[in-house]
Amino acid sequence: QKEVEQNSGPLSVPEGAIASLNCTYSDRGSQSFFWYRQYSGKSPELIMSIYSNGDKEDGRFTAQLNKASQYVSLLIRDSQPSDSATYLCAVNIGDSSASKIIFGSGTRLSIRP
């Protein structure tokens, strides 16, 4: 089992709809969770961090964390064509002395007009 798993997509969503991106992770001790957006040919940019169970909202983005189910998701409301990108989930793995952040392989999102 991969340490951080995402559906590679592509996920196609109509403009104005809600896009839902999902990520599962293997390390029950993980405490830090991040979502990055990566446009084609560009470097990843951080869009959300979440550290505790529940929802965290920032503008059109909502991150949801469920540590019991080892599941983190990203919702994008009112999807825009500019949201078309690859979304990377990142999770810290390991204890504090040897901890590192592992990236999933990303989900490609396409917003259709």
Add this chain to the structure above:
Amino acid sequence: DGGITQSPKYLFRKEGQNVTLSCEQNLNHDAMYWYRQDPGQGLRLIYYSQIVNDFQKGDIAEGYSVSREKKESFPLTVTSAQKNPTAFYLCASSPISNQPQHFGDGTRLSIL
């Protein structure tokens, strides 16, 4: 402006040649990282450093080397032992490990 600067943007390597990719940050971050990304793939960790004069191997360190003599700088050398170096190389930094990482613009390395 604070940020991470990678250079060059494009780099070509000849057979048997070592090449060095530069990464400089002025964010005063302790931790720095190097990742490799192949087309359509996720990020794979090559090396990381949590403090000056210390670094650890990531998942794909073979054929690469790094140094961390200064807090601001974390250069990556792609040696001739790396037989398939063509990829997009990304440098990142964070205040300490486990905090969000901020990325440079990347270097694209190709073989001549």
